Amino acid sequence: MSTLKINNLSKKFQTNDFYSLENVNLEINAGDIVGLVGRNGAGKSTLLKLIAKSYIPTSGTIEYNGNNIFNNDYILKDVGIMIEPVFYSYMTVKENLEFYLEVHGKQEFKKNIDDILELVDLSKKKNNKPENFSFGMKQRLSLAIVLVDEPDFLILDEPFVGLDPYGVQELLEILQSWVQERSISMIISSHQLSELESICNRFVMLEDGKMKDIQIEGERSLGQYFTGGKDNK
Amino acid sequence: MKTMFCPVFRTVYKKKEAKICLLFCALPLFLIVTSLLPTNFMQLSGDAGSMSCMEFFEAVIFVQFQLTLPSIAFMYLAITCIHDEINKGNLYLYKDIPRIKIFLCKSISLLAWYGIYLMSTFFTSVFTYYVYVIKQPYASGVFFPTRLGDVQYIIIGLLGTISTIIVSLLLVVVLSTFLNNGASLIIGILFTLFCSIAPNLETINVIFPTGFLYTYESIGFSKAILFVLLISVIYLCVIGAVGIYKIKRIEF
Numbered sequence: 448m449s450t451l452k453i454n455n456l457s458k459k460f461q462t463n464d465f466y467s468l469e470n471v472n473l474e475i476n477a478g479d480i481v482g483l484v485g486r487n488g489a490g491k492s493t494l495l496k497l498i499a500k501s502y503i504p505t506s507g508t509i510e511y512n513g514n515n516i517f518n519n520d521y522i523l524k525d526v527g528i529m530i531e532p533v534f535y536s537y538m539t540v541k542e543n544l545e546f547y548l549e550v551h552g553k554q555e556f557k558k559n560i561d562d563i564l565e566l567v568d569l570s571k572k573k574n575n576k577p578e579n580f581s582f583g584m585k586q587r588l589s590l591a592i593v594l595v596d597e598p599d600f601l602i603l604d605e606p607f608v609g610l611d612p613y614g615v616q617e618l619l620e621i622l623q624s625w626v627q628e629r630s631i632s633m634i635i636s637s638h639q640l641s642e643l644e645s646i647c648n649r650f651v652m653l654e655d656g657k658m659k660d661i662q663i664e665g666e667r668s669l670g671q672y673f674t675g676g677k678d679n680k
Numbered sequence: 681m682k683t684m685f686c687p688v689f690r691t692v693y694k695k696k697e698a699k700i701c702l703l704f705c706a707l708p709l710f711l712i713v714t715s716l717l718p719t720n721f722m723q724l725s726g727d728a729g730s731m732s733c734m735e736f737f738e739a740v741i742f743v744q745f746q747l748t749l750p751s752i753a754f755m756y757l758a759i760t761c762i763h764d765e766i767n768k769g770n771l772y773l774y775k776d777i778p779r780i781k782i783f784l785c786k787s788i789s790l791l792a793w794y795g796i797y798l799m800s801t802f803f804t805s806v807f808t809y810y811v812y813v814i815k816q817p818y819a820s821g822v823f824f825p826t827r828l829g830d831v832q833y834i835i836i837g838l839l840g841t842i843s844t845i846i847v848s849l850l851l852v853v854v855l856s857t858f859l860n861n862g863a864s865l866i867i868g869i870l871f872t873l874f875c876s877i878a879p880n881l882e883t884i885n886v887i888f889p890t891g892f893l894y895t896y897e898s899i900g901f902s903k904a905i906l907f908v909l910l911i912s913v914i915y916l917c918v919i920g921a922v923g924i925y926k927i928k929r930i931e932f
Binding site: 496499500501502503516520521522523524526528529530531533534535537538542545546547549550551552592 | 683686687688691695696768777778931932
């Protein structure tokens, strides 16, 4: 059985006369690390927000472990969602992680806090408030919050955006070590194609709200796929 | 709900806006400060030996209400807890916990903070009464008033004011789920202003929780209490129904 199954999913915003997503079908199995690519406005964030239940679909269904996520609550309790870097800027790093665990009734994962902060290189800042953190630090804090309860499935929307090359590398290493240590599934959208290639084992593309699977053959890179041969990493 | 309340309450009381709200508890202490200055600002007067401690407390709550500033501070706190969190995407932190439960927890947290504010105002009022007011000729020196009519006036006054603040806070909570900060705040302030002048309005005073302050004697104290509670419950039910409808449809 698929971990995540999307059936004929469509989304049309009230203010638009076109569909942002149209009849999208996707299956993600256990262990799949799916790279979601596409131009700006192709519908990547819309799809991820629908999976995260922050948008309501116009039609279609999304099933997580066989349950329609829109018919039930608490279905996403083992899903980590990082659509944008979110946290309470007036609470310390540690308080943010504690809040996340307490609000989901997962206090047993409090023992993970120090290890996660070590992983994202924020252990020395655990008693600091993130309001004056750099963008990279905010991204890493957001990732720490998402990872602290050891989710089975990760939804990451443009996690590398706004980061300098060093920050991208750091975040990539964190995700790679996390994926290697655990058998999790992930859907991750990004414009950083080479970074996606280093972590994903499958790619799907959105174009004008419609989805297609990408088969990378031979020595071709994801960048070459987009440019028809010319490497554009 | 119990599991969620503590962490959600922490996100409310740790806000700077929450601490600003609590500053208004110090209002009665200004009476002591102004008594040391050559000014008529915040000077109390009354018949000799007429003011008990509870009457002083009721007067403080009424002045805070008339000032509007504490109400605005609480409404602003409500807006930052709801509208700003929806806008900034903080709701992602709650994943798919039922939206109604999240907003109920936030509303209860706001009301709990208002309860702490009331308690703190009570303590500063009692302190001011026994340190400063008791030495003034208009003070009676007793905690509760001796006349039944005065006790009833305090109860009607406090109940009406507190109910209005609770209703206006929940109104702003619901409005801020779909309106911008300015619009939510203006509607909340207008509601509070209408309620503050309600006792002086004939006929339509009965549709506001504060409207029975001067007329309770004519309809009877028990009936007036019942009406204040009934009107407040009706407001809360209507606001709650709109809230449930809107909250379920939030997209962020």
